[in-house]
Amino acid sequence: MHRMTKPALMFFGDPHGDFVPVIAAVERFQPEAIVLLGDVQARQPLHVELAPILDKTAVWFIHGNHYTDSDADYDNLWGSELAHRNLHGRVVEIAGYQVAGLGGIFRDKIWNAGRPIDEAAFASADALCRSMRPEVRWRDSIARRHRSSIFPEDYLQLFLGPPADILVTHEAPAAHLYGWRAIDELAEALGVRLVVHGHHHRDIDYVGEGLLSAAAPFRAFGVDKGSHLAWERDPQGETELGGVPQDLLDIAVQVLGAKAQT
Numbered sequence: 001m002h003r004m005t006k007p008a009l010m011f012f013g014d015p016h017g018d019f020v021p022v023i024a025a026v027e028r029f030q031p032e033a034i035v036l037l038g039d040v041q042a043r044q045p046l047h048v049e050l051a052p053i054l055d056k057t058a059v060w061f062i063h064g065n066h067y068t069d070s071d072a073d074y075d076n077l078w079g080s081e082l083a084h085r086n087l088h089g090r091v092v093e094i095a096g097y098q099v100a101g102l103g104g105i106f107r108d109k110i111w112n113a114g115r116p117i118d119e120a121a122f123a124s125a126d127a128l129c130r131s132m133r134p135e136v137r138w139r140d141s142i143a144r145r146h147r148s149s150i151f152p153e154d155y156l157q158l159f160l161g162p163p164a165d166i167l168v169t170h171e172a173p174a175a176h177l178y179g180w181r182a183i184d185e186l187a188e189a190l191g192v193r194l195v196v197h198g199h200h201h202r203d204i205d206y207v208g209e210g211l212l213s214a215a216a217p218f219r220a221f222g223v224d225k226g227s228h229l230a231w232e233r234d235p236q237g238e239t240e241l242g243g244v245p246q247d248l249l250d251i252a253v254q255v256l257g258a259k260a261q262t
């Protein structure tokens with residue numbers, strides 16, 4: 001039996017408005033920080049939803065595709081006091097790890113990521129906005145829907161930026177049936193050893209399920225709605241790319257939601 005330690009980080013699958021599992025897990029495991037993997041859909045401003053745990057952990061998030069479903073979904077995220085905790089398009093040091101974030105999804109009308117990036121219809125939100133007549137804009141900019149689309153500019157900002165230890169995404173890597181090679185390429189460019197994604201509502205240990213080779217440069221996990229993945233602090237800070245220690249993997253699997261307990 002592996003000793004239970006407080007995880008450095010916990011990653012939560014798409015809440016879709018239900019924060020009970022997030023609050024319960026934070027109170028039980030007491031992680032240093034948490035990351036919501038998109039589709040938050042808070043019914044009140046996010047800092048109100050998570051008020052019981054705001055003094056217990058540091059809250060971070062990426063956005064998903066459903067945060068643009070309604071004005072309320074949008075405003076309860078971006079109007080929240082936690083809006084500045086969005087990881088999209090940047091690398092932030094969290095609990096001792098450099099964590100990169102790519103929120104949103106690939107949409108063909110912006111960039112079909114199965115095609116080369118220079119063939120994207122619009123390179124940036126600004127480019128899309130310039131193509132729109134003022135009367136069809138939403139709040140003086142692009143349509144609400146496309147505020148959850150991934151633009152090449154967002155992707156390249158990460159791709160060409162500093163290295164990271166962990167990449168959190170809403171979209172899945174290529175090993176997923178609906179995943180994207182562009183996610184793998186980003187992970188490899190950043191040099192991360194862990195990719196964690198939401199969106200598909202299933203707990204997936206890609207190496208454990210034989211979807212990804214153990215020799216791959218990074219481990220990958222999908223996290224289900226209502227579930228979580230915990231990541232322990234690297235005690236030595238010596239973990240090398242592709243060489244995640246077994247004890248880290250043990251605890252990740254140990255607390256990978258309810259399914260792992262069986």
Ligand SMILES: [Fe+2]
Binds near residue numbers: 014038039064065198
């Ligand atoms: Fe989603």
